[in-house]
Amino acid sequence: MKKQITIGPAVLRRRRELGWSMQRLCDETGGQIYTGYVSDIEKENSNPSVDKAYAIAAAFGTSIDKLIEESLSPNTALAPSEHSKRAPVVPWEMAAEWAQNPDIQRLPSGTPWEVPLDSQTPRGFFLRVRDESMHAPAGPAFPTGALIFVDPSQEPQVNDFLVGYTTDSTAPTFKKLVQDGSQSYLRALNPQFPVQQIDGNFQAIGVVIGMVMRTSRGIIR
Template sequence: MREIDFTQEKLAERMGVTQGAVGHWLRAEREPKLHMINQILVEVGFGPLQIGAAVQMRENSAVYGDTVHPTAMTGADGHTHELYYCYPIVSWALIDELPVATTWPRQSSDYATQARGFWLRVEGDAMTAPVGLSVPEGMLILIDTGLAAEPGKLLIVREAPNAVAIFRQLIEEGGQRYLKPLNPTYPKTLFTEQTQVLGVVVQALMKF
């Protein structure tokens, strides 16, 4: 902080805490939680810490990151820390054929998927809306394959066997379910028994 002329007052303002709290941390009188430590590191020009937790893993968890995640863990210091999870950023063409995780870029999230989890980068403008909910091209979306498809949810689906996967919102009108683009210039289509749900979108992230 001295080297970059970053004062306690400035750090407190960025962190949304009092200067007294920052002083306690720097004098080792109190310990901030892990997510606060990561924010401090980012504010002073470092990357966030990367941690891993030992959890019960299922088959293929090394590839997909799918596990029954706890939402927090108790560290050696006796304090409870929030956990973050890393999922692979996957090509649309390889949703069903994910290679070894170490060969793919990964993105962290505080969301613990119920089953296999992965990120996709939105392609095209079918889910770009002029008003309201909009998920534009280039945004990263986190997919949870363990959730049920319910009206209102954003889904990754195939409308027929061997078809290209698409990103749509599931809606219900007059007792019939449809796959609706958020862009009103695209038509909605029927959600049928042949529609294969590949996962539910649970988070979106814009990277610049």
């Protein structure tokens, strides 16, 4: 009798290697599966549909074929997972808190993770651009919907793009740091937005060192 193809053993092994709970795996798939479903897969009581298997493989940073291969040969070494190098897309209101204390347990359910631009930035995280203030008509531009990668370990320098706040840590802003004489300002790349003067009360959360942008049917997602 032909052996049934399964990904259960590989799912269980990878989840344990990463120290993930079943709920964490469900969250990493964007809520496409639930814990009881994961349990059935790992116990080989159920095989996921192709779309669910793809979501699980993507959460681990691998492929369905690799999960099948690992399940059939459980003693082989695991292929490196991209996920260990990924960074979360943090809500804006959590940016300051996350920069100081990156606790995965506090992230909202279904938080997406992306491969960062710099794997040497272990505390780096993404924010999704939410307005047109940094979308310039020419030169560098950060359109609404794009993901900016923030490095909280860098000390801001003049002309850096940075994220920070003055009074409310849950309402940070994203601007370019400029200087005129001894006075520092936050300047939007979009000329329709005003320049903001800053003082010693301003707190930098991190320096923006790059951007990731995914498109679908002409829309930035």
